[in-house]
Amino acid sequence: MSTVLVTGGSGFIGVHTILQLLADGHAVRTTVRNPGRSNDVIAMLREGGALAPDQVGFVTADLLRDDGWREAVTGCDYVLHVASPLGARVPEDENELIVPAREGTLRVLRAARDAGVKRVVVTSSFAAIGYGHPPQAAPFNETVWSNLDGEGVQAYPKSKTLAERAAWDFVARQGNGLELAVVNPTAVFGPALGADFSESIGIIKALLDGAMPAVPRIHFGLVDVRDVADLHLRAMMSPEASGERFLAVAGETMSILGVARVLRAKLGSKARRVPRFQAPDWMMRLAARRNPMARAALPLLGKVRRATSAKAQHLLGWRPRGNEEMIVATAESLIRLGLVKA
Structure with a gap:
């Protein structure tokens, strides 16, 4: 089988992608910023059921440096560029996210081109598609x-949009035959x-921990990490995927309150701390005066951005899990790993 580089192997999507590559028989190499993280990656691969996680090769590389x-790319047939800066806090300077995302993507593409890699699959985001637009009833797709x-567009959507646009422009102007495909997941x-x-799983953890007495009026599309990894492999191998972007979303948009209701219905006493009520917008605005995370949530209040994965399903045969299944799987894993309050 092929030799594949996965950038950012210690990340949530990265480690699940490595799991599926190993299961399919590929030789896998991955990058980590700190060489000490290799042990963490191997431990997560074991947790995910990998039979020989120690066969993964590790290279120390940072998105902001050429070293x-x-x-990392020498001898690779494909590169899955999953690594991306995403901090838990809202940066004071948006370039803290934008520069590593854009420059790191270009650094990976240049190295892949020079090494004769066949195709790079870049992990972008729905944030590069559905932000800054007026409300619309039709679901967003890959043409957008x-x-x-637009109003309320913050650092993260800017970083993902600018990085993806830079990738397409690089391949068109300087790719020398390098193929590109892009995956755009929702939450x-x-x-x-x-x-x-992922930051999205932080929502489930906060709900299970009872960290919020009431939830904000926020909606989002959902997708399971296992299906995101599967879509990366399909975008890597399918001839039809070259030059295409693929929106990854499982089904209908859900509210945080809807997620909370699934947890309470399916987990019983384990969801005893999950809030039952939705906070009015005025309460969120009041909290935003002192809480940066609440302030960052303000532009999202009440906005429903529907999205469709019809293209990935039709062109690549991709079949994602349903919302309820992934919510329960998320919660059960956090409980099993002892990552929520007992």
Whole structure:
């Protein structure tokens, strides 16, 4: 089988992608910023059921430095560029996210081109599609780009949009035959394999911990991390995927209150701390005066952005899990790993 580089192997999507590559028989190499993280990756792979996690090769490389990238890509047939800066806090300077995302993506693409890699699959986001637009009833699809001049567009959507646009422009102008495909997930849920998980899973943890007496009026699309990994592999191998972007979303948009109701219905006493009520918007605005995370949530209040994965399903045969299944799997993994309050 092929030799595949996965950037950011210690991340939530990265480690699940490595799991599926190993299961399919590929030789896998991954990058970590700190060489000490290799043990964490191996532990998460074992938690995910990998039979020989120690066969994964590790290279130390940082998105902001050239060191290590030539070694990382040499001999690889494909690169899955999953690594992306995403901090838990809202940055004071949006360039803290934008520069690593854009420059890191270009650094990976240049190294892949120079090493003769066949195709790079970049993990972008729905944030590069559905932000900065006026309300619309029709679901967003891959033909749309986020409007960075629109109201309330913050650092993360800007970073994902600018990084993805830079990737397409690079391949068109300087790719020298390098193929590109892009995966644009909505909020990513699914089984945690350790303490490294998506910001989306932080929502489930906060609900189970009872960290919120009431939930904000926020809606989002959901997708299971196992299905995101599967879509990366399909975008890597399918001839039809070259030059295409694929929106990854499982079904209908849900509210945080809807997620809370699933947890209470399916987990019984384990969901005893999950809130039952939705906070009025005025309460969120009041909290935003002192809480930066509440302030960051204000532009999302009441906005429903529907999305469709019809293209991935039709072109690549992708079949995602349903919302309820992934919510329960997320919660059960957090409980099993002892990552929520007892």
